[in-house]
Amino acid sequence: MDNLRIPILKIGDILIASIQVALHDASAVQFKDDLLQKIHDTRARGVIIDLTALDVVDSFIGRLIADIAAMAGLMGARVVLTGLQPAVAITLVELGLELPRVLTALNLEKGLAMMQRMTSEESDDGAE
Amino acid sequence: MAQSKTAVIRSDLDIVIARTMARDMAKALGFGPIDQARIATAVSELARNIFLYAGTGNVTVRDIEKGSRKGIEIICEDQGPGIPNIDLVMQDGYSTSRGMGMGLPGAKRLMDEFDIKSKEGVGTTIVCRKWRT
Numbered sequence: 001m002d003n004l005r006i007p008i009l010k011i012g013d014i015l016i017a018s019i020q021v022a023l024h025d026a027s028a029v030q031f032k033d034d035l036l037q038k039i040h041d042t043r044a045r046g047v048i049i050d051l052t053a054l055d056v057v058d059s060f061i062g063r064l065i066a067d068i069a070a071m072a073g074l075m076g077a078r079v080v081l082t083g084l085q086p087a088v089a090i091t092l093v094e095l096g097l098e099l100p101r102v103l104t105a106l107n108l109e110k111g112l113a114m115m116q117r118m119t120s121e122e123s124d125d126g127a128e
Numbered sequence: 129m130a131q132s133k134t135a136v137i138r139s140d141l142d143i144v145i146a147r148t149m150a151r152d153m154a155k156a157l158g159f160g161p162i163d164q165a166r167i168a169t170a171v172s173e174l175a176r177n178i179f180l181y182a183g184t185g186n187v188t189v190r191d192i193e194k195g196s197r198k199g200i201e202i203i204c205e206d207q208g209p210g211i212p213n214i215d216l217v218m219q220d221g222y223s224t225s226r227g228m229g230m231g232l233p234g235a236k237r238l239m240d241e242f243d244i245k246s247k248e249g250v251g252t253t254i255v256c257r258k259w260r261t
Contacts (some may be wrong), residue, residue, distance in 0.1 A: 022147075022162045024140045024143065024144050025140035025176075036165075039146065042136050043154035055151070055164075056147060056165060056168045056169050058147075058153070058167075058169050058172035058173055058176070059231060059234055060176060064144075072196045085165075087161050087162045087164070087165035087166075090162055091162075091166055091238060092136070092164070094234075094238055095164070095169065095238065096220055096237070097234075117169075
């Protein structure tokens with residue numbers, strides 16, 4: 001069976017992926033691979049992953065998101081997680097997965113503003 | 129109003145099916161959205177444990193009553209290799225596989241009651257409950 005592919009959109013040098021359906025493990029791993037490849041292909045400097053539509057984030061997906069943020073970081077791209085529902089935030093912390101090194105924003109709009117602020121600051125610093 | 133539903137776990141797709149089944153029943157039994165998420169997440173962890181360690185097994189959810197209290201019970205059964213040292217797997221961060229060591233202790237924290245019985249070479253049964261507040 002083919003894995004479900006999550007569409008990854010590009011706006012300027014930012015990638016946006018909105019996860020709209022419950023991911024089974026293989027689809028989630030596929031998403032990680034697709035996203036890292038797309039960062040490489042597009043030279044994106046930021047990635048926003050929007051989880052507004054997810055009502056369950058278990059330890060597998062939580063850990064995968066932390067891995068994606070670390071891997072994207074190694075490639076020079078920042079990851080901002082947006083749209084976590086209250087119940088998802090509560091269960092993640094109760095599970096013991098606080099994702100301390102993942103940047104977050106309340107919603108996609110705030111995430112995009114945060115990302116644009118970070119990437120423009122880096123440009124001002126003379127970074128590539 | 130006794131209800132009982134079972135999902136057979138054979139693949140990672142069945143993990144999603146089992147947790148959706150548990151969430152739907154929790155909702156039907158009157159649990160609020162945060163408890164629905166706790167119950168669905170606990171089932172996801174336990175079903176993944178079956179898939180990773182035993183390969184196949186069953187997850188059953190049913191409604192329960194004790195006096196005036198109503199709740200939900202999750203029963204996870206497999207005929208896998210069993211767990212030689214239960215105290216060890218219940219420690220945070222312990223993992224022998226891709227489970228990241230958060231599955232069982234995490235599921236326990238999300239539920240009100242958690243009981244695990246396992247015998248090497250025979251299998252593992254986990255029964256956990258959450259009561260409606």
